[in-house]
Amino acid sequence: MTLTRAEVDRIIALLEGSRFDRLSLEMDGLKLDLVRSGATPSAPRAAPPPVEIAPPPPPPVARDGLVEVKSPLLGIYYRAPRPGEPPFVEVGARVEPDTIIGIIEVMKLMNTARAGVTGEVVEIVAANGEMVEHGETLLLVRPD
Amino acid sequence: MAIRRLFIANRGEIAVRIIRTCRALGIETVLGVSEADRGSLGAHLADRVLCIGPAQPALSYLRVETIVQAALGSGCDAIHPGYGFLSERADLARLCEAEGVIFVGPTAEQIEAVGDKLRARAAAEEAGVPVIPGGAAGTPDEARALAAAIGVPILVKAAGGGGGRGMKLVEDARDLAATMDMASAEAGAAFGDARVYLEHYVATGRHIEVQVLGDGAGGVIHLGERDCSVQRRYQKLIEETPAPHLPAVTRDALHAAAVRFAARLSYRGAGTVEFLYDVPRDAFYFLEMNARIQVEHPVTEAVTGIDLIAEQIAIAEGRGLRFAQEDVSCAGAAIECRINAEDPARDFAPSPGTVSTVRWPTGEGIRVDTHIIDGARIPPFYDSMIAKVIAHGADRAEALARLRAALANTRIEGIATNLAFQTAILADADFARGGVDTGFLARFLDQRIAA
Numbered sequence: 001m002t003l004t005r006a007e008v009d010r011i012i013a014l015l016e017g018s019r020f021d022r023l024s025l026e027m028d029g030l031k032l033d034l035v036r037s038g039a040t041p042s043a044p045r046a047a048p049p050p051v052e053i054a055p056p057p058p059p060p061v062a063r064d065g066l067v068e069v070k071s072p073l074l075g076i077y078y079r080a081p082r083p084g085e086p087p088f089v090e091v092g093a094r095v096e097p098d099t100i101i102g103i104i105e106v107m108k109l110m111n112t113a114r115a116g117v118t119g120e121v122v123e124i125v126a127a128n129g130e131m132v133e134h135g136e137t138l139l140l141v142r143p144d
Numbered sequence: 145m146a147i148r149r150l151f152i153a154n155r156g157e158i159a160v161r162i163i164r165t166c167r168a169l170g171i172e173t174v175l176g177v178s179e180a181d182r183g184s185l186g187a188h189l190a191d192r193v194l195c196i197g198p199a200q201p202a203l204s205y206l207r208v209e210t211i212v213q214a215a216l217g218s219g220c221d222a223i224h225p226g227y228g229f230l231s232e233r234a235d236l237a238r239l240c241e242a243e244g245v246i247f248v249g250p251t252a253e254q255i256e257a258v259g260d261k262l263r264a265r266a267a268a269e270e271a272g273v274p275v276i277p278g279g280a281a282g283t284p285d286e287a288r289a290l291a292a293a294i295g296v297p298i299l300v301k302a303a304g305g306g307g308g309r310g311m312k313l314v315e316d317a318r319d320l321a322a323t324m325d326m327a328s329a330e331a332g333a334a335f336g337d338a339r340v341y342l343e344h345y346v347a348t349g350r351h352i353e354v355q356v357l358g359d360g361a362g363g364v365i366h367l368g369e370r371d372c373s374v375q376r377r378y379q380k381l382i383e384e385t386p387a388p389h390l391p392a393v394t395r396d397a398l399h400a401a402a403v404r405f406a407a408r409l410s411y412r413g414a415g416t417v418e419f420l421y422d423v424p425r426d427a428f429y430f431l432e433m434n435a436r437i438q439v440e441h442p443v444t445e446a447v448t449g450i451d452l453i454a455e456q457i458a459i460a461e462g463r464g465l466r467f468a469q470e471d472v473s474c475a476g477a478a479i480e481c482r483i484n485a486e487d488p489a490r491d492f493a494p495s496p497g498t499v500s501t502v503r504w505p506t507g508e509g510i511r512v513d514t515h516i517i518d519g520a521r522i523p524p525f526y527d528s529m530i531a532k533v534i535a536h537g538a539d540r541a542e543a544l545a546r547l548r549a550a551l552a553n554t555r556i557e558g559i560a561t562n563l564a565f566q567t568a569i570l571a572d573a574d575f576a577r578g579g580v581d582t583g584f585l586a587r588f589l590d591q592r593i594a595a
Contacts, residue, residue: 074196074210076217107209107239131217133195134204135179 067117068137071126075104075111077138079128087128089139093121101139104132119143147171147222147246147461151215152190153236154226155205157531158437159186160515162224165453174218176211178204180523185515194218199525205229208236215245222246222460224453228527231436232259248460250412250435251360257409258433262303262341268430271408273401276420276429278343284321290342291320297345300327304335306432308378313345348581350421351375352387352428354402355444357455359464360412366399367444367452368474370416373582374569376492381562381585382569383440384479385447388540388578391426398428405433414441414456423581439482439532442513446478446536477540479547481570483514483531485522487560496524500558505550509536509543522559530561540578544570568592 079087095115104111123140149172175190180199197204225231234255240247277294281287302310332338355367371387372380402417418431486492504512514531537543
């Protein structure tokens with residue numbers, strides 16, 4: 001099911017002629033959200049949650065005082081945003097809890113993995129493009 | 145296509161059960177476990193273990209994409225969903241189809257056809273299988289007219305429900321409209337489908353189901369029936385085959401009806417067609433079909449000698465049915481007791497914890513399907529069933545005697561279980577006579593409280 005440009009225009013005209021400020025339409029995998037400009041989105045539809053995995057709980061301290069940064073879910077680990085681009089982090093890089101350290105792909109859905117700790121990357125443990133388990137160590141970080 | 149490596153998308157005893165058959169068939173196993181199940185028996189037995197997420201099922205065992213990603217990433221060519229969890233989720237079957245992974249089960253379309261109870265009811269009627277008087281009612285007027293025709297008491301059922309969930313009883317026709325509104329609102333919230341339908345309430349019934357195998361091309365055979373009438377709040381506790389004291393003509397008609405229903409869907413794999421048997425009228429009605437392996441499958445295996453998991457795998461490999469109806473014969477009787485980590489003294493509250501020591505029974509005709517060994521943890525996140533004790537004998541009396549002896553030789557320390565409760569049921573005179581209805585257990589509990 002798709003909508004033509006003309007059909008979307010007609011739906012917009014209907015919204016403009018109505019007393020509503022907002023219209024959400026969902027049909028067969030297609031989703032259309034229209035908001036009248038200037039309208040205060042009084043009760044906006046809850047947007048689908050961004051694909052953002054909560055930062056892992058404070059990671060356990062591993063050997064030599066290093067912290068293991070673990071994968072928040074099972075999937076394919078990518079060190080870079082895209083093939084050919086530089087990795088998010090290299091050995092020696094400084095990370096903060098929010099620093100993105102990689103992408104975990106689950107059936108074409110990309111999830112960001114974050115460091116969850118402040119410190120310096122000492123070792124990249126997981127291999128780029130390989131599957132990692134939930135809880136598998138991705139990096140070792142020397143915490144501050 | 146021969147399956148070389150199988151991903152098991154389940155846990156507990158059924159994961160162990162699937163691994164056992166895979167070993168016999170020379171198929172490698174990869175088990176997806178949650179964090180809580182890393183140390184489980186299944187994790188020790190599988191060839192490879194992948195942690196798929198945290199303990200909460202919604203973040204691990206119920207994640208369709210994670211399961212398929214784990215199977216693809218570990219080089220599995222098939223996924224076995226077991227029972228519960230994702231076993232009857234059409235979206236898993238569909239994603240498997242899209243990714244070229246064999247789903248050990250029916251097609252996504254068949255799962256949907258039987259998952260919609262109203263659609264399944266219509267399919268039963270088309271297949272000439274008796275259904276309980278009732279049907280859909282779109283408007284309050286239609287509902288009133290239908291209620292007048294079928295008579296009270298009436299069950300209001302959710303089209304998206306099943307397995308005893310999403311039902312409400314109406315004893316007075318004046319309550320019908322209000323109950324339907326409430327049932328519809330609840331069904332919408334619970335199943336994402338607000339449609340409800342009406343069925344006459346059969347007060348004295350037995351739950352009898354028929355095991356079928358379909359090749360996916362219209363060929364269907366049955367492997368006899370199971371009587372699962374000993375239930376507490378629609379949860380089965382004891383299952384047996386054959387169904388005691390069932391007239392031979394009725395038994396044959398039941399088997400034939402199940403085969404007709406599954407054949408109409410060109411059903412693929414192992415499935416169970418459930419019926420309500422109206423005892424005083426010697427009549428049976430279609431309830432629903434379960435599109436998966438059932439918890440109680442071992443009693444059928446005991447009397448037929450057929451490994452149902454192996455047949456599921458053979459069908460999934462495209463090898464069809466490996467025997468004809470006349471090759472299937474049922475020898476003797478078998479009874480299964482479910483052992484649950486729950487405390488009958490505290491209204492059957494779940495009792496998770498660590499099993500310090502356990503002793504399972506052995507002996508002639510005894511089989512135990514379990515994942516519980518000394519030191520096993522029972523996490524609070526999952527179903528409380530921890531084992532099934534199955535006894536097979538030349539006849540029902542021998543099977544029952546063996547099961548009683550087996551339970552007497554079972555010890556589970558460290559957690560509360562329903563072992564003593566099950567022992568008491570097996571000692572009951574009505575149960576020993578056989579053929580109790582689904583109201584038996586409630587009466588049994590009332591008597592115990594009164595005593």
